[in-house]
Amino acid sequence: MLIFVTASCCSVKADKENASEKQTFVYSIQGTDTLRLDKYDAQTSGSVVENKPCVIFVFGGGFANGTRDDADYLPFYRRLVENGYVVVAIDYRLGLKESKTRIDLSQATEGELAQFIPAFGRALTLAVEDLFDASRYVLAHAEEWHVNPQRIFSCGSSAGAITVLQGEYELCNRTPPAKSLPQEFNYAGVISFAGAIFTTNGALAWASPPAPTLLFHGNADREVPYGILKMGAIGMYGSEYIAGQLAERGAPCTFYPFENAGHEISTSPMTKNWDEIATFLKK
Numbered sequence: 001m002l003i004f005v006t007a008s009c010c011s012v013k014a015d016k017e018n019a020s021e022k023q024t025f026v027y028s029i030q031g032t033d034t035l036r037l038d039k040y041d042a043q044t045s046g047s048v049v050e051n052k053p054c055v056i057f058v059f060g061g062g063f064a065n066g067t068r069d070d071a072d073y074l075p076f077y078r079r080l081v082e083n084g085y086v087v088v089a090i091d092y093r094l095g096l097k098e099s100k101t102r103i104d105l106s107q108a109t110e111g112e113l114a115q116f117i118p119a120f121g122r123a124l125t126l127a128v129e130d131l132f133d134a135s136r137y138v139l140a141h142a143e144e145w146h147v148n149p150q151r152i153f154s155c156g157s158s159a160g161a162i163t164v165l166q167g168e169y170e171l172c173n174r175t176p177p178a179k180s181l182p183q184e185f186n187y188a189g190v191i192s193f194a195g196a197i198f199t200t201n202g203a204l205a206w207a208s209p210p211a212p213t214l215l216f217h218g219n220a221d222r223e224v225p226y227g228i229l230k231m232g233a234i235g236m237y238g239s240e241y242i243a244g245q246l247a248e249r250g251a252p253c254t255f256y257p258f259e260n261a262g263h264e265i266s267t268s269p270m271t272k273n274w275d276e277i278a279t280f281l282k283k
Contacts, residue, residue, distance in 0.1 A: 020081045027137040028130065033093050037134055038068055039145065040077050040087040053151035053188065053281065054086040054138060058131060060158025060193075060266050062223070063096040063123040073157070076270035083278065086147050088138055092130035092163070095123025117234055124198055125177065127163040128170055132180050139185070153189045153281065158224060158266040161195025165213075165242070169197050173207045187211045189280065194224050194266035196238040204237050204245060212252040214280045215239040216269040218261030226257075254280060 021043050028035040041052075059066045059073065068089040077087045099119055135152065142149045154164040168190045170178045189212040197204060217239035219226045225238035237245075243255035256276065258265050269277070 020078065025137070027090070028133045030093060030130070035091040035093070035130055035133070036068070037088050037090040037137070040081050040089070041145070042081050042084075049146045051142075051146050051148040051151075052084055052086050053153065054088060054142075054145075054147045055080055055153045055155050055191075055281075056131070056134060056138065057087060057089045058092065058127070058154070058156035058160030058163045059089070060156070060160045061094070063094055063120070063127060063159045064099065065094065065097065066159070072267050073270070079274060085281070086145060088134065090130065090134040092134075093123075093126040095126045096120070099123075117231075121198065121200070124162065124166055127159070128167045129177050129180075131163055131167045132177055135185075135187075136181060139182070151188045153191065154187045155191040155193075156195060157193045157270075158195070158263065161192040161266065162198070162224065163195075164190050165192050165195045165197050168210050168213070169199075169204070169206070172210050173205075189214065191277065191280065192216065192239065193269055194218065194221055194239070194263055196224050196236045197242060198236050200234050202233045202235070204242070206249065206251075209249070209251055210246065212280070212283070213242070213246060213254070214277065215243055215253065215255045216258070216265050216273065217255075218258040218263065218265040220260050220262045221265065223263040224266075 021041055023039045025037055025039065026034055027037050057073065057077070059068050059070060068091055073089065077089065080087050096119060131154065138145070138147060138152060139149055154167060156162070156164040168187060171181070171186055190210070191214045193216050195215070217226050219240070225236045227238050227240045229236040239255060240257065243253055246253035256269070256273065
């Protein structure tokens with residue numbers, strides 16, 4: 001059962017060095033899981049505060065581990081704040097945390113995939129539901145936080161990248177999880193660092209146009225498919241496939257492939273490709 005927490009600020013921390021402020025809120029309670037988010041914003045002075053764009057960030061870790069405040073992500077958050085964005089880094093339920101099944105997707109047998117896929121699908125569903133609940137929380141507090149509700153971006157690394165891409169796909173197809181968000185809502189854009197979309201219904205099909213999408217992926221990634229991984233109607237569609245499909249549809253998508261690069265692309269563009277990210281966000 002979902003308990004939607006509307007006003008639970010747990011901590012306030014100020015970073016004097018970059019004049020930013022971090023606040024932690026409980027945004028959802030799911031069974032025994034208390035889900036929190038960290039809001040990073042610049043300290044402001046004066047009575048007039050303009051609404052800002054917001055980036056909701058989803059961490060990576062194979063749906064088994066990881067944290068929203070991992071040290072690898074903090075410089076990225078700081079840079080976004082310095083450039084006028086509110087950053088919301090979220091928890092989500094780790095559906096594979098207790099799983100003992102770990103496979104190399106690029107070399108897995110059909111038998112291994114058949115065992116892994118149901119657990120993976122359940123874990124991804126939980127993560128997307130939590131992304132949507134966090135998005136609703138941001139929308140509910142947009143006025144208070146001076147967030148522009150028309151300029152909310154989703155962004156993720158690895159498992160988080162899969163989550164934000166899957167979330168956009170669910171929104172465009174108005175699946176049951178997506179119906180928790182307002183009918184007219186969509187993200188202003190989606191940024192994926194080594195992500196993919198999962199389906200059990202064959203090739204990807206978009207019922208409505210997706211938000212502008214920015215994709216980064218290494219073509220030697222052994223953890224998240226760069227192209228397509230299929231078993232019958234079940235498939236993982238990576239950045240290369242997504243970019244090609246969206247190009248055919250005329251949907252706004254920018255894809256940065258990295259030759260001979262592996263899963264390090266799930267984090268490295270946050271520092272090495274800042275200019276490309278900033279350009280995408282401004283457009």
